[in-house]
Amino acid sequence: MxxxxxxxxxxxxxxxxxxxxxxxxxxxxxxxxxxxxxxxxxxxxxxxxxxxxxxxxxxxxxxxxxxxxxxxxxxxxxxxxxxxxxxxxxxxxxxxxxxxxxxxxxxxxxxxxxxxxxxxxxxxxxxxxxxxxxxxxxxxxxxxxxxxxxxxxxxxxxxxxxxxxxxxxxxxxxEIVREADGLAMSSRNSRLNKEQRVAAPFIRQTMLKMKEIAQNSTIKELKIFVEKSINSNKEMQLEYFELADANSLKIISSLERKETIMGFIVVLLGNVRLIDNIKIF
Incomplete structure (x- = not known):
């Protein structure tokens, strides 16, 4: 080499x-x-x-x-x-x-x-x-x-x-490579303390649950769900959660164009900033 x-x-x-x-x-x-x-x-x-x-x-x-x-x-x-x-x-x-x-x-x-x-x-x-x-x-x-x-x-x-x-x-x-518990692999993960590392997979769990309920929810309802879910974890603070078109990244206002919608999230665990995303439709 x-x-x-x-x-x-x-x-x-x-x-x-x-x-x-x-x-x-x-x-x-x-x-x-x-x-x-x-x-x-x-x-x-x-x-x-x-x-x-x-x-x-x-x-x-x-x-x-x-x-x-x-x-x-x-x-x-x-x-x-x-x-x-x-x-x-x-x-x-x-x-x-x-x-x-x-x-x-x-x-x-x-x-x-x-x-x-x-x-x-x-x-x-x-x-x-x-x-x-x-x-x-x-x-x-x-x-x-x-x-x-x-x-x-x-x-x-x-x-x-x-x-x-x-x-x-x-x-x-x-494709995103994940730890066994679902956390997206990131160089920043090494900065998490023990409690934060235990909490971190909750980001992925929240996104998967959000995807489950998206079929019968409005954008407002999905945003409220994610915000409440993440902020209910004492280790976490939601920086943002957005739904956007997968090709243009334009923030969407309705869930009608279901074939290309993705969810994007950033969560702070202490001063460590973790990102993830998921295809919804």
């Missing part, structure tokens, strides 16, 4: 491999790897000749500096995990390598995709995400890039960015 920190060196290497007919699968991460990340790497290995994983905690996508400081990081452990999967390249640059003074300034227009949910609650977050993914795809010109559906809004925004910038790559959305 090759560990690379220089973006131009990596780009040259990958371009040579592509010239030889090799296909490249890319998994961008911020490290603190778990089985969810590893499932993406396995898929990249399965579908391509070469698998590249980036590990970079991107400072520009954190609107809360405390969140950046507290974000878990263990590069040595991450590298050992990737070695066990026979990953071909790990790209682990410093911030100064990814953000140079003479880099081109990129601008995006995501329209309604960023108007609600994470776009509303984390100002500037998606500009930071799109910028770093754009940079990574420039230096890792892969055939396919793999992203989890837990960050569903991010997935659609990255697809939009690729379309806007005419990048020749397939963005592959992969």
């Amino acid at each position: 090759n560990i690379v920190t220089n973006r131009d060196y990596l780009n040259d290497f990958i371009m040579k491999l592509k010239a030889e007919g090799e296909t490249i699968g890319f998994v961008p991460t911020m490290g603190a790897l778990h089985q969810g990340h590893l499932s993406l790497v396995k898929k990249a290995k399965l579908e391509n000749d070469i698998a590249v994983v980036s590990i970079f905690v991107n400072p520009t996508q954190f609107n809360n500096q405390e969140d950046l400081v507290n974000y878990p990081s263990n590069l040595e452990s991450d590298i050992e995990m990737l070695k066990s999967l026979d990953c071909d390249f790990v790209f682990a640059p410093e911030a100064r390598e990814m953000y140079k003074p003479d880099d081109e300034k990129v601008h995006f227009d995501f329209g309604h995709l960023t108007e609600g949910m994470e776009g509303k609650n984390r100002p500037g977050h998606f500009d930071g995400v799109a910028t770093i993914v754009y940079k990574l795809l420039k230096y890792v010109p892969a055939d396919k890039a793999y992203f989890g559906k837990k960050d569903y809004q991010q997935l659609l925004i990255i697809k939009s960015m690729v379309e806007q910038k005419n990048i020749d790559i397939e963005i592959v959305g992969c």
Whole structure:
């Protein structure tokens, strides 16, 4: 496994491999790897000749500096995990390598995709995400890039960015990987204390129950149910719950268009922010 920190060196290497007919699968991460990340790497290995994983905690996508400081990081452990999967390249640059003074300034227009949910609650977050993914795809010109559906809004925004910038790559959305008790796998889970970790699966349980009653409920009734359910747990505080069209992410006002509706939730356990989603219809 090759560990690379220089973006131009990596780009040259990958371009040579592509010239030889090799296909490249890319998994961008911020490290603190778990089985969810590893499932993406396995898929990249399965579908391509070469698998590249980036590990970079991107400072520009954190609107809360405390969140950046507290974000878990263990590069040595991450590298050992990737070695066990026979990953071909790990790209682990410093911030100064990814953000140079003479880099081109990129601008995006995501329209309604960023108007609600994470776009509303984390100002500037998606500009930071799109910028770093754009940079990574420039230096890792892969055939396919793999992203989890837990960050569903991010997935659609990255697809939009690729379309806007005419990048020749397939963005592959992969199903959420969960713990045995239903909690969506996340690097942030490691920050939960014992009581919070015991409580955390209640998020998924609430979403499943909400889906059960959605058939015969109004949006208002579903929102009240989720709010009461989450806030009844002393460890939890609901930040938001929204119902949106799965393709446009427009917040819906009725449950008539049943084929593409998803529920999106963010819950705070102490200062740990957990997200999840579920397809309703």
